[in-house]
Amino acid sequence: MRRIHAPADALYAAVVGLLGLIALAILVGPVLVVLAVSFTSEPSLRFPPQGFSLRWYAALIDPAQSGHIHEAALNSVTVALRAAGVATLVSGAAALWLRTRSGPAGRAVDLAFMSPLVLPMLSFGLAALILLTTIRVRPTLFWLSAGHLVVVAPYVLRTTAASLSQLGQPLLDSSASLGASRLYTFRRITLPIIAPGLAAGAFLAFMASMDNVPVSLFLSSARTDMLPIRLWGMIESSLDVRVAAASGVLVVSTTLLLLAMNRLVNLSRRISR
Amino acid sequence: MTAAASDLRAGAVARLRLSPPEWPLVAPLGLIFVGFFLAPLALLVWTSMHADAEMTRLGPESWMRFLGDPFYLKVAADTLLLGLKTVALTLVLGVAIGLIFLEASPAQRTALLFIIILPLLLSVVVRTFAWIVILGSEGVVSNAALALGLTSAPFSLLQTELGLIISLAQIELPLMLLPLLSVMGRIDPNLLDASRALGASRWRTLWRVILPLSAPGLTAGCLLVFASSTAAFISQSVIGGGRLIYMPLVIWQQSIVVYNWPFAAVVSLCLLISVLGVIGVIHWLGRRVRA
Amino acid sequence: MTRHLFNRRAVLGGAAAATGVALSGLPARASGDVIAAIYPGSWEEAFRSIVGPALTEASGVNLELDPLYAVDQIAKARAARGLAPFDVFVLDPGPAASGMEMGLYQPLDMSKLSNAAKLPQVFVDDFSIPVAAQxxxxxxxxxxxxxxxxxxxxxxxxxxxxxxxxxxxxxxxxxxxxxxxxxxxxxxxxxxxxxxxxxxxxxxxxxxxxxxxxxxxxxxxxxxxxxxxxxxxxxxxxxxxxxxxxxxxxxxxAFVTTMHIVKDAENVENAYKYLDTVISAGVQDKLMQAPFNFIPVNGDVDLLDTLPMASLDEMNGFVRHDxxxxxxxxxxxxxxxxxxxxx
CATH class of the missing domain: 3.40.190.10 (Periplasmic binding protein-like II)
Incomplete structure (x- = not known):
């Protein structure tokens, strides 16, 4: 029977393969360019790079030269962790609630929760600053994190809602009819199903916060220097190669983190077996 | 009426089934939303109702200026179109990656996921530089096309809508793929085998089994991509250049360069409303596909 | 598999920890600070490496820099009106005129600036002093x-x-x-x-x-x-x-980049010390050297021959705008x- 579809199936493989290759090229191309440039021995960003050296990595790591970059990176990571962490909890919970509200009201609430993603962040940043000063509050790291939280929460909501849609009511019903408590059902059924969505959302939220310029511009202060704003200045006025090296560090550390996590999970599996 | 009734019933059944109240689940996000988002939004609406840049008097002039000007209406339409085109490209490419992901081994899946999140690791600042390298004349794309004989002269995709959409696709693909794969990863492989065993071609399996089952992930991805690409000020202005004008650029110019906050607020609200409108339609389409 | 990458326990644990860290405020300000807006990039690098140490050495004041472009400074100060986000502006003429019109500056007391007399007086007014020529x-x-x-x-x-x-x-x-x-x-x-x-x-x-x-x-x-x-x-x-x-x-x-003290500035006295340090001959000379390449405005500084003018008097020969x-x-x-x- 399968032979009937042989030509169509071959076409399918060709189309999917070709599109997949294009997608991979688009995803990876710029990363390769930046990585290549980060190893240049030249004094400025240029492609193709001339010569190979680790000098820009050394310059990036050196506290004397780049101490303020480290500080800004730490601030950005702190804010992103807080914003993404809280967003994961509250948006995850809200997604559970939204699942049971399929009517127009539920849809309206859902759409409203998505709107921070759509409102231009520049306007949001300005409006938030006006509001804070109106109530005589000076922007601090707390308010900066809160501002980020609002604009990254929709990512978690969306990805979790997508995972939740696979959770059939019959599954919950059968769990309940078997006498499982709601907490037990949540832990053993709901959570495993939404975990990939939660994780994907948390990751998107974290990275969106790390890369946010407009909200930080208005809610940060001299004491809460943020990484993307600093990188922006470095590349605009002097094409500083440390910006590329910073990306290299991120890519390498993420790779290591993923490898380590994979190890850990595999290990725990072997132990439990 | 019937829809409303079934909603009511569903709500009643849900309330019966789940003994403790459910509203505490949504309360935290709701409170954060009201405090940190609705309040600034209200301020924005109030700002938009002023007639002049100094905000000395109320009046509809700022709204009239935007809505009554074909140039700004075209800018609004271009912005939404840019979002839709980006969604279309990321949708096609995203589904292709998803299909490869479905048939990949666990190790390959991990590698694929790593590649998918790579773009998020590049700061928008340096990503922009990379696209100048790739899309420019004598750039990677132009040289490749020359080598393959696809073109006879070097060309630049910088400052073109196509170049902008390609560069947006890079950063938007993860937004499409993460929700999509978190759903696709849970499709039962036996379903696909069954479909094949019943004599369905791979195309038919795609249309009848895989896509319907992935619809929630696809909808979520499309929403995120659309919202994020219409608001991507830095990519739009740096890769798109000065000749492609979208709403975020106008908002930046009006609020930051010439301090006309009422007009900036009007453009912001128009962007918000129109994008939410399109999102509503995508949502509705997603539900139709699933139904 | 998906779960290998995003181990759910790790993610949830991280989320819980992050919430636990909670959203805390900042320590109270030390008395010896001045907060200055500065252009991101080479201006910031220059001020961090030259002006900051010079200011601390001269008066014990600690310099905090808030990297913002000129237009962003005005927008931020306008939005935060009455609760100044920083003490000192650094602006090009366009935004400087906007800020003046919006009443964002406080009048300067030149007697508090020991180096003010060495500035080209055509660029000094009641609300601003030049810090570099462009x-x-x-x-x-x-x-x-x-x-x-x-x-x-x-x-x-x-x-x-x-x-x-x-x-x-x-x-x-x-x-x-x-x-x-x-x-x-x-x-x-x-x-x-x-x-x-x-x-x-x-x-x-x-x-x-x-x-x-x-x-x-x-x-x-x-x-x-x-x-x-x-x-x-x-x-x-x-x-x-x-x-x-x-x-x-x-x-x-040619035009000059100016500095202004914010109307409701918190650290006014320190802001004066900062301005005086920026326009001092020693700092201006260092800012002029590579890799920063500023055009100095202090009359005591001999201009490098790589600069587009031999002395500031030549500014009048350049095209100026109102x-x-x-x-x-x-x-x-x-x-x-x-x-x-x-x-």
């Missing part, structure tokens, strides 16, 4: 194009096809477009002739870009001509970019530029 002209790549003689050359086919244009959102862009307009019969308040000319060459120009993209486009050879200031040219040259500065035959444009006349017109110009160049 000279704007044409930057070109000598390996790719001939040296342009003046603004009019940019509109010849061989130059236009290599030209990168920017609009009216920056000081250097606005003043350059005004100079171009003057060549073709316009004036400081009439940029219509420049718009006409730009429309004519639009199909040929290499790029119409945002200012922030210009350096990257130039470095990668996408454009070989742009209008910019001598400081940018010197900085890029120091980083190995093929770039030279050409003074247009009608004269280069921003109180330009500012009211600029919103209209920006909008018109959008309409004219829109694809």
């Amino acid at each position: 000279v704007v002209g044409i930057a070109y790549n000598p390996t790719k194009v001939a040296k342009p003689a003046g603004w009019a050359d940019l509109f010849k086919p061989e130059f236009a096809s290599r030209l990168g244009l920017t609009g009216f959102q920056t000081t250097f862009g606005t003043t350059s477009l005004i100079e171009i307009s003057k060549i073709f019969g316009g004036s400081e308040t009439d940029v219509a002739p420049a718009m006409e000319k730009i429309k004519e060459i639009l199909p040929q120009v290499a790029a119409v870009a945002q200012p922030s993209a210009m350096a990257g486009l130039f470095q990668q050879g996408q454009i070989d001509l742009m209008y910019t200031n001598t400081q940018t040219v010197a900085t890029l040259k120091g980083r190995g970019v093929d770039i030279e500065f050409a003074v247009p035959e009608t004269g280069a444009i 921003w109180t006349k330009i500012n009211p017109l600029r919103p209209g110009w920006i909008e018109q530029f959008n309409r004219e160049v829109a694809a």
Whole structure:
């Protein structure tokens, strides 16, 4: 029977393969360019790079030269962790609630929760600053994190809602009819199903916060220097190669983190077996 | 009426089934939303109702200026179109990656996921530089096309809508793929085998089994991509250049360069409303596909 | 599998920990601080490495820098009115005139600035002191194009096809477009002739870009001509970019970057100490050296011969502009530029 579809199936493989290759090229191309440039021995960003050296990595790591970059990176990571962490909890919970509200009201609430993603962040940043000063509050790291939280929460909501849609009511019903408590059902059924969505959302939220310029511009202060704003200045006025090296560090550390996590999970599996 | 009734019933059944109240689940996000988002939004609406840049008097002039000007209406339409085109490209490419992901081994899946999140690791600042390298004349794309004989002269995709959409696709693909794969990863492989065993071609399996089952992930991805690409000020202005004008650029110019906050607020609200409108339609389409 | 990558326990644990850390405030300010806005990039690097240590040494005051472009400083101060986000502005003439009009500065007491007398007095007023001069002209790549003689050359086919244009959102862009307009019969308040000319060459120009993209486009050879200031040219040259500065035959444009104390500033006394340090001969001399390439404003500093002028007195020979006349017109110009160049 399968032979009937042989030509169509071959076409399918060709189309999917070709599109997949294009997608991979688009995803990876710029990363390769930046990585290549980060190893240049030249004094400025240029492609193709001339010569190979680790000098820009050394310059990036050196506290004397780049101490303020480290500080800004730490601030950005702190804010992103807080914003993404809280967003994961509250948006995850809200997604559970939204699942049971399929009517127009539920849809309206859902759409409203998505709107921070759509409102231009520049306007949001300005409006938030006006509001804070109106109530005589000076922007601090707390308010900066809160501002980020609002604009990254929709990512978690969306990805979790997508995972939740696979959770059939019959599954919950059968769990309940078997006498499982709601907490037990949540832990053993709901959570495993939404975990990939939660994780994907948390990751998107974290990275969106790390890369946010407009909200930080208005809610940060001299004491809460943020990484993307600093990188922006470095590349605009002097094409500083440390910006590329910073990306290299991120890519390498993420790779290591993923490898380590994979190890850990595999290990725990072997132990439990 | 019937829809409303079934909603009511569903709500009643849900309330019966789940003994403790459910509203505490949504309360935290709701409170954060009201405090940190609705309040600034209200301020924005109030700002938009002023007639002049100094905000000395109320009046509809700022709204009239935007809505009554074909140039700004075209800018609004271009912005939404840019979002839709980006969604279309990321949708096609995203589904292709998803299909490869479905048939990949666990190790390959991990590698694929790593590649998918790579773009998020590049700061928008340096990503922009990379696209100048790739899309420019004598750039990677132009040289490749020359080598393959696809073109006879070097060309630049910088400052073109196509170049902008390609560069947006890079950063938007993860937004499409993460929700999509978190759903696709849970499709039962036996379903696909069954479909094949019943004599369905791979195309038919795609249309009848895989896509319907992935619809929630696809909808979520499309929403995120659309919202994020219409608001991507830095990519739009740096890769798109000065000749492609979208709403975020106008908002930046009006609020930051010439301090006309009422007009900036009007453009912001128009962007918000129109994008939410399109999102509503995508949502509705997603539900139709699933139904 | 998905779960290998995003181990759910790790993620949830991380989320819980992050919430636990909670959103806390900042420690109270030390008494010896001044918070100054500063342009991101080379200005910030320069002030961090030269002005900060000099200020601490001279008066024990600690310098905190808030990296913001001029227009962002005004927007932020306007939004935070009454609760100043920083103590000192650093601005180019356009935004400086806007801030003046909005009443964002406090009057300066020159008796508190020991170095004020050494500044060129034409640039000092009740609300501002100059801290650096800027000279704007044409930057070109000598390996790719001939040296342009003046603004009019940019509109010849061989130059236009290599030209990168920017609009009216920056000081250097606005003043350059005004100079171009003057060549073709316009004036400081009439940029219509420049718009006409730009429309004519639009199909040929290499790029119409945002200012922030210009350096990257130039470095990668996408454009070989742009209008910019001598400081940018010197900085890029120091980083190995093929770039030279050409003074247009009608004269280069000069203006000063000024500093102002914010109206409701918290650390007024320290702000004066900061201003005095910035304009001191020692600091100005260090800022003039590579890789920072500032044009100093303190009369005691001997200008390097690499700078576009031998002494500040020559500023009068450069083209200057009246921003109180330009500012009211600029919103209209920006909008018109959008309409004219829109694809």
